[in-house]
Amino acid sequence: MIDVKAIGKSIVVKINAVQDVSAERACGTILYSGDGIIKISGLQDVKYNELLEVQGGYRALALNLEQDCVGAVLFSGEDKVRLGDLVYSTGQTVQMPVGEMFLGRIVSPLGEPLDGLAEIKPAEYRPVEFPAPAIMDRGKVNKPLQTGILAIDSMIPIGRGQRELIIGDRQTGKSAIAIDTILNQKGENVICIYVAIGQKASSLAKTINTLRSSGAMEYTCVVCSTADDDAPLQYLAPYSGCALAEYFMYAGKDVLIIYDDLSKHAVAYRTMSLLLKRPAGREAYPGDVFYLHSRLLERAAKLSEEKGGGSITALPIVETLAGDISAYIPTNVISITDGQIYLESELFNSGVRPAVNVGLSVSRVGGSAQRTAIRQIAGQLRINLAQYRELAIFMQFGSDLDSQTQKILSRGAKITDTLKQRQYLNYSVREMIVLLIVSQSELVDQIPEKKITSYNEGLLDYIHANHEDILSELDPDAKITDDIRNKILSVAEDYINCSVGDHAESLNGNLEGEELENSSFAQ
Amino acid sequence: MTTKRCPARARIIVARKPDAETESQILEFIHSRGCETAVYEIDESILGGIIIHIGDTVFDGSVKTRLEKIKHGVIA
Ligand SMILES: Nc1ncnc2c1ncn2[C@@H]1O[C@H](COP(=O)(O)OP(=O)(O)OP(=O)(O)O)[C@@H](O)[C@H]1O
Numbered sequence A: 001m002i003d004v005k006a007i008g009k010s011i012v013v014k015i016n017a018v019q020d021v022s023a024e025r026a027c028g029t030i031l032y033s034g035d036g037i038i039k040i041s042g043l044q045d046v047k048y049n050e051l052l053e054v055q056g057g058y059r060a061l062a063l064n065l066e067q068d069c070v071g072a073v074l075f076s077g078e079d080k081v082r083l084g085d086l087v088y089s090t091g092q093t094v095q096m097p098v099g100e101m102f103l104g105r106i107v108s109p110l111g112e113p114l115d116g117l118a119e120i121k122p123a124e125y126r127p128v129e130f131p132a133p134a135i136m137d138r139g140k141v142n143k144p145l146q147t148g149i150l151a152i153d154s155m156i157p158i159g160r161g162q163r164e165l166i167i168g169d170r171q172t173g174k175s176a177i178a179i180d181t182i183l184n185q186k187g188e189n190v191i192c193i194y195v196a197i198g199q200k201a202s203s204l205a206k207t208i209n210t211l212r213s214s215g216a217m218e219y220t221c222v223v224c225s226t227a228d229d230d231a232p233l234q235y236l237a238p239y240s241g242c243a244l245a246e247y248f249m250y251a252g253k254d255v256l257i258i259y260d261d262l263s264k265h266a267v268a269y270r271t272m273s274l275l276l277k278r279p280a281g282r283e284a285y286p287g288d289v290f291y292l293h294s295r296l297l298e299r300a301a302k303l304s305e306e307k308g309g310g311s312i313t314a315l316p317i318v319e320t321l322a323g324d325i326s327a328y329i330p331t332n333v334i335s336i337t338d339g340q341i342y343l344e345s346e347l348f349n350s351g352v353r354p355a356v357n358v359g360l361s362v363s364r365v366g367g368s369a370q371r372t373a374i375r376q377i378a379g380q381l382r383i384n385l386a387q388y389r390e391l392a393i394f395m396q397f398g399s400d401l402d403s404q405t406q407k408i409l410s411r412g413a414k415i416t417d418t419l420k421q422r423q424y425l426n427y428s429v430r431e432m433i434v435l436l437i438v439s440q441s442e443l444v445d446q447i448p449e450k451k452i453t454s455y456n457e458g459l460l461d462y463i464h465a466n467h468e469d470i471l472s473e474l475d476p477d478a479k480i481t482d483d484i485r486n487k488i489l490s491v492a493e494d495y496i497n498c499s500v501g502d503h504a505e506s507l508n509g510n511l512e513g514e515e516l517e518n519s520s521f522a523q
Numbered sequence B: 001m002t003t004k005r006c007p008a009r010a011r012i013i014v015a016r017k018p019d020a021e022t023e024s025q026i027l028e029f030i031h032s033r034g035c036e037t038a039v040y041e042i043d044e045s046i047l048g049g050i051i052i053h054i055g056d057t058v059f060d061g062s063v064k065t066r067l068e069k070i071k072h073g074v075i076a
């Protein structure tokens, strides 16, 4: 039964707790309003980045403090405010409500729920602009953040607390990598925050559906601003997301935050700056556009053990035009981050997905955080691939190749094929070790080139079904011994014999059949 | 440089016309803030209480604002 008295009492307590200060507040009037920008006379004591309250309940952000007026951008109500309306200062900068309750929710950059579910009760409020952790408070990046994508975890490893840029043309699978990384954090004790900046509502809905249906929303919060939101909201979104991430980081947790994408963020900021009549620089971006992203990305860090050891790993996304990474925003963000994953539309269209260009992608700090076993067996991978690519380009002009060259080419092609990975199909670390060992061994010579992808998938199923013990025996944090390597290779060989051989078709059907099991034990 | 202007007139918003005693209290208050005269505006939507504007400063003692604060405090 509902205890009416108790509810009444608690309401009275709350009402009494409300501070009734009819204190004096500074207030100004609107002199100009247009394109979401307002100019206010009065309000002489307002501070930069202060939140303002416009008559009618709208909020604005003070950005230009001038001698006789204040320029501010409206978060909403652009078409509702009128000349002469009153504007109050609030004395605070913009605050983002934060707390555990935000997990599983979809919120606006001001922390309001957008998913139509219950009101969110914040644990506290954090300023959206917050200084990055000081040098002394930072620790070493030493724990990997597993993306579940073989090409990335083997060659461009990401550590917790790192900032790794995902860059590429439109429709090259940038968001796909980010989403796959979120999905792969299930059970890894990493809180994920996906910040959508100026995205199409349709693609955002798709992303959210994916996260929901795979159960990733449990540990994820989506902070979203869509393409039809006003520029100030899009501008605010990454900072709000970061404030939420900081709440968890300073509580000692590991957080993954994705900014999808910062190009649109820069465009939103450019819009605001031009409307505020700030001087325009290169590509019409204002002079402080570098600082716009550097102060955001500097807040991603790994804290030292004394500070709780939490971390924010940031995966900003930047879209390029026709692969031009020397444009203004791409160069800026590349120089701020600790490495980049470069996606190429040519690769993507030729079926290499994820379309990672290994030559142009680097990770500047994640190497030390890579799992020992992966580092050991993937060490040569990057060089081998580079050699193969070079040779492949050179050889497309020649017709007759000697057998040695042919072998290198076919092995390279098979490694490339091994690195192809379907969306939403994440590999565990142990599965990666198996695939890396097999793809770099002599065994691959026995597999026809076209079959490598299906072979890999079949091999993993086969091992899960029949040789789970090999996987559990693998220790990703120790060197791979010859003993383990041979065990894996012998299982792989068994599987070649029964899947790629003459009678492959008949056997593929009953993979887990008795005949198969017997044959593998006989070895 | 702009200095803080202190206008001679204060703008006073009330829900209904105040009685003589309240009016003299109001005058006393605005005099203490360097204002000389008051102009009254009647705005019933503030429900009750008083809002005083002196230059760039506003003293909001309206019932409407108080209720809104309570609403915020109870829901949040
Ligand atoms: N590894 C993959 N295998 C197969 N298809 C993929 C893979 N990665 C992405 N795709 C597909 O490619 C398309 C584009 O992917 P995605 O939306 O991630 O690209 P994007 O670079 O974020 O695009 P945009 O520029 O529109 O943001 C999607 O339809 C996605 O399903």
Ligand SMILES: [Mg+2]
Residues within 6 Å of the ligand: A174, A175, A176, A260
């Ligand atoms: Mg995208």
